[in-house]
Amino acid sequence: MIMLNCMNQFSRFLKYATRTTPLLTTRELNVFSKFKSEFKSRFKPRFKTALALSAALGLAACGQSTSTTSEPNGAQSQSSAQPQEKITLKLAHGWPKGFPVFGESVDDYAKLVSELSDGRIVIKVDSANKHKSAFGIFDFVKSGQYDIGQSASYYYGGKDPDTLFFSSMPFSMTQQEQAAWFYHGGGLELANEVYAKHNMEVMLGGNTGMQMGGWFRKEIKTMDDLDGLKMRIPGFAGKVMASVGAVPTNIPAGELYQSLERGTIDALEWVGPGLDLRMGFHKVAPYYYNGWHEPGTELMYYFNKDSMAKLPEWARSVLKNAARLTAYNMTTYSFSSNTENWQTISEQYPNVQVKRLPDEVIKALKAANDELVAKETARSEIAKRIIESRQAYLEKARAWTTIGEKLYLDTLEAQ
Ligand code: CA
DSSP, rough: OHHHHHHHHHHHHHHHHHHHOOOOOOOHHHHHHHHHHHHHTTTTTHHHHHHHHHHTTTTTTTTTSSSSEEESSEEEEEEOOOOOOEEEEEEEEETTTTTTTTHHHHHHHHHHHHHHTTOOOEEEEHHHHHOOOTHHHHHHHHHHHEEEEEGGGGTTTTTTTTGGGOOOEEEEOOOOHHHHHHSSSSHHHHHHHHTTTTEEEEEEEEEEOOOOOOESSSSSOOGGTTTTEEEEEOHHHHHHHHTTTTTEOOOGGGGGHHHHHSSSSEOOOOOOOOHHHHGGGGGOOEEEOOSOOOOOOOOEEEHHHHHHSSHHHHHHHHHHHHHHHHHHHHOOOOOHHHHHHHHHHHHOOOOOOOOOOHHHHHHHHHHHHHHHHHHHHOHHHHHHHHHHHHHHHHHHHHHHHHIIIIIHHHHHHTT
């Protein structure tokens, strides 16, 4: 009876996961099949073995609400329900409390982990309002001050320059192309190789999709307009802007509007309509430029390795699979938010002008980017491997995008 309950519970888990997204891997489904075979062969004589297997497979409540023992003569007996110890983990993210999409996604993650673990894993979420360090997530998780973190990898290039490659790169892969690289082209393994040096393991955290090039107070007509331009633009793109004469800076989300309004900065890029609208940038900087710098920015979940090592396998499985589901949900939510909010901006704020950067500016930025990437390739052995892996995958993936999605859109546009 207990085992039937276990099987039913895991089936519910599978149904939930496959309903939410088809992202459960073949390996995980194979593990379930193996578990069923083990169950059949060992059911009668070896309850304990089967229960241990079920626990390893993430059947949080199986064998927990009721403990079962084998008598010396092989007879089974059941004791009454025992109170179960909860696993409590601390998570820090780098956004203001309840911040749309990014922060909401972390709250959803904590809820999903609780649901999938039948309430046995409790995640306490601290926002930047609480821990007061929007860019401190790397150090928090590395040191073990927090067990889990969620942030963007490219914020930590100052801690380790190899982390810059795992959010998005200028002129590089779109969201779909990069997700394929992470999950099926060795990208996630490379990210974990980099983060292992800092006592962390990582999972993808959700993607913003194509980002807009940002809000500018003045129009950009020639390269001269970039000279001395103070712009909030993080990551590798910030380095590119610096190399063409602009003055890049990074500013926490909560201070962006004020900085732009007061003229502390002349321009900023944030995300896209989905997140930009509620920030109010359109009120003080009407020129909205095309993206080139972040064609699909991935957030990341960080896990302290020591904290994970203390957990049973089922708990690690829940934490990682919940991250994968949450990342997928955030990605589709981002697209939806962009869709809804662009409609609002285009209908209600006619002062907003969508602009395309002049060809000479794009060419100069691309040349500067290529030069910086070449320097990075020579900087370290792992940087070389990451860059080459990204470039090789981009070429393959873009060939498909070109005859697939791009040809489809071009064909429709030509009608
Ligand atoms: Ca951005």
